[in-house]
Amino acid sequence: MAIVKYSQVQVGDTLPLMQLPAINRTTLALYAGASGDHNQVHIDLDFARKVNLPDVFAHGMLSAAYLGRLLTHWVAQTQIRELSVRFVGITQVGHVPNLIGHITEKFEAGGEQRVRLAIQCSNQYGEPRLVGEAVVALA
Amino acid sequence: MADKSLIGRPLGVTVAEVEKGRLRFFAKAIGETDPVYTDEVAAKAAGHPSLPVPPTFLVCLESEGRDTDHIVENIMGFDLGRILHAEQGFTYHRMAYAGDVLTFDTRIKDVYEKKGGALQFVVRETRVTNQSGEHIADIRTSLVQR
Numbered sequence: 001m002a003i004v005k006y007s008q009v010q011v012g013d014t015l016p017l018m019q020l021p022a023i024n025r026t027t028l029a030l031y032a033g034a035s036g037d038h039n040q041v042h043i044d045l046d047f048a049r050k051v052n053l054p055d056v057f058a059h060g061m062l063s064a065a066y067l068g069r070l071l072t073h074w075v076a077q078t079q080i081r082e083l084s085v086r087f088v089g090i091t092q093v094g095h096v097p098n099l100i101g102h103i104t105e106k107f108e109a110g111g112e113q114r115v116r117l118a119i120q121c122s123n124q125y126g127e128p129r130l131v132g133e134a135v136v137a138l139a
Numbered sequence: 140m141a142d143k144s145l146i147g148r149p150l151g152v153t154v155a156e157v158e159k160g161r162l163r164f165f166a167k168a169i170g171e172t173d174p175v176y177t178d179e180v181a182a183k184a185a186g187h188p189s190l191p192v193p194p195t196f197l198v199c200l201e202s203e204g205r206d207t208d209h210i211v212e213n214i215m216g217f218d219l220g221r222i223l224h225a226e227q228g229f230t231y232h233r234m235a236y237a238g239d240v241l242t243f244d245t246r247i248k249d250v251y252e253k254k255g256g257a258l259q260f261v262v263r264e265t266r267v268t269n270q271s272g273e274h275i276a277d278i279r280t281s282l283v284q285r
Contacts, residue, residue, distance in 0.1 A: 027168075034168035034169075036203060060224050061224075065195045068169075068193055072173065077191055082228070082231065
């Protein structure tokens with residue numbers, strides 16, 4: 001991982017784009033087991049149909065975890081100060097998560113230099129699914 | 140029907156041990172390939188005492204040993220079939236690692252509505268500390284009933 005320096009980044013700079021494999025049913029089964037979120041709407045098609053849903057759909061926190069990966073791919077996790085997301089749309093089976101982020105502010109707080117980032121997970125149609133913000137400390 | 144008198148109400152304290160196998164399974168589930176999250180040798184080479192808890196995994200540990208459905212239905216007064224996860228936030232104070240024993244102390248932080256009451260929000264906040272009493276993180280979870 002190349003070290004990202006505060007003096008070398010500007011507002012508007014983008015993080016390396018991360019495009020992940022399409023969500024499939026195995027993805028959801030694995031995330032259900034690993035996260036402990038066993039809500040049937042994510043893993044059991046029979047149940048989903050019973051409650052009038054066309055299909056199972058992805059856990060919102062799976063995409064939040066992907067946004068965590070976007071950050072830890074850019075800086076060491078020890079530098080992350082804040083991460084917050086709003087869930088704005090359902091991620092369906094077959095959606096391809098596209099993760100993007102850019103710097104919106106450079107500032108000092110807590111005795112260190114920090115940047116604020118706008119982050120987003122959207123699908124292959126460009127529809128935002130999660131929008132959020134992160135704060136990262138940079139040397 | 141959630142109302143403002145719920146603000147400040149404690150929702151309980153839970154304790155969870157961070158297990159290495161669980162962290163490796165989570166890394167697999169989210170497609171994480173950075174060996175820092177699965178291989179202790181790589182983690183130590185990167186300056187960590189053991190496998191780090193990835194940024195969003197804290198909410199998974201938070202829900203262990205807690206009857207979330209009961210809280211949503213009987214304390215918040217929400218209908219489980221009508222709620223959605225609206226927002227999730229984390230403020231990090233220090234890292235958590237495999238082997239840590241984390242304490243999650245949760246209370247209702249805010250209750251509000253939008254669209255003339257058509258949307259009701261309940262925000263809960265959890266203070267996470269480790270076995271040494273060090274403040275690890277604050278977690279905010281916002282649920283909405285439609």
